[in-house]
Amino acid sequence: MQDLLLESPGFPEFLLGLATISASLLGSDGTVTCTITVERDGGAATVASSTEEGRRLDETQYSFGDGPCLTAARQQRLVLIADLENDERWSDYLEAALQEGVRSVLAVPIPTDAFSHAGLNCYAGTVGAFTAETVGLLEQHAAAMSRVLRIALRLHGTDIHPEHLRAALKSRAVVDAAVSLIMLQQHGGREDALQILQLAAKSSNRRMHDIATDIVRGAGLPGAEQDER
Template identity: 25%
Template sequence: MSDTSRETKLNVAFVRLADTLTADFDVVDLLHTLVQECVDVLDTQAGGLMLSDAAGKLQLVASTSERADFVEIMQLNAGAGPCVDCFTTGKAVVVADVDASEAWPEFRTAALQQGFHSVYSTPMKLRGEIIGTMNLFRTSRGELNRADAEVAQALADVATIGILQERIIRESSIVTEQLQRALDSRILIEQAKGVLSQTANLDMHDAFTALRAYARSNQLTLRSVAERVIDRSLQINAGRLTGNSQRA
């Protein structure tokens, strides 16, 4: 990618993120935007963002695909893969050739099956504490160049700040609270995807797209839409929404 076109895309990415940060924004939505922008701007094809829960286990909070096979890769990655190594050491982990990596056999098999040949994991740090990791996947071999790696880190830093700003800081426990809230939002979203999948006969990826499209077009948070879908006070007209749905 030429420098100019990347710079333009990068500006667009930061503007989109800034848009997400205004008013009553939803942290899952922000992280989803972030990982999508990263993949669009950088030479990568898929991405997933993991946050640490109360037990120090990594949970997938946002990804470019909600399909089961990609989610599975990320879960294996959190168990034994570059993602958990990045989280443990607090340093970026570069896997230039997944096929040649021997440390994580299950992750390697799953990643190769999905056509991913290189991976880049970068930490999300807040005041020296590692709160999660951003993971970018490529279908080609090789390392991310230094400029792209710096962009990835800058975008990950924006997401970290976003988690802090979701609500006004009122207590020192804010970081842990926000992490907790993001993880709990993610569970609500999964439950709401199930409701929508059953009522509108959608797969889980399209169910997520429909939830997000509804939230965006009505200027609601993903979390509040999920809550209303689960308590059945909101019926989403999925026929209309599937027409708009984009495969991320």
């Protein structure tokens, strides 16, 4: 995470990398979406999302003013909903989430500072997607994320603008997400990860964006394929 902070070209890219890494911990098939909510100065924003659907789910929750993710961030306590159809809390929001195909939710608090609240939100399309082992893993991950996120918020807190983050998500999200995953696997820097993508694109005569899309959706990383050879 520290390498990601140092190597990312901007704050939106760093946050996007955090969300993508979080989603990758829960599987490579793309069935779980992760987002990061930060609330400060009375306003909540999704500062990063591993998918556009995740951002939309968060923003729907903000429109209701309450929900599992906001509760986890504000009260700094874990919220687990194994089956949205059998949970009576936040009924309006949960009904909206069900309409989007969500069946289970896990929201984990991320300790930050006295002036902000943060949470890691995970959405899945299956009932009971988050086991006790998964919950423990995400709690450890959130604790590890806490220190580097506090540093990033101090350095770049004024850069949190949802419209800028949406633009980054639409224009560069796929490539940046793939770069973050390659950095995680290869324990290298951003430039090395980009080079792996560029070489893969050249050798396969495909666009780098298309290869990045495959990686985010769970395909093998180019670096791993080269190592196997």
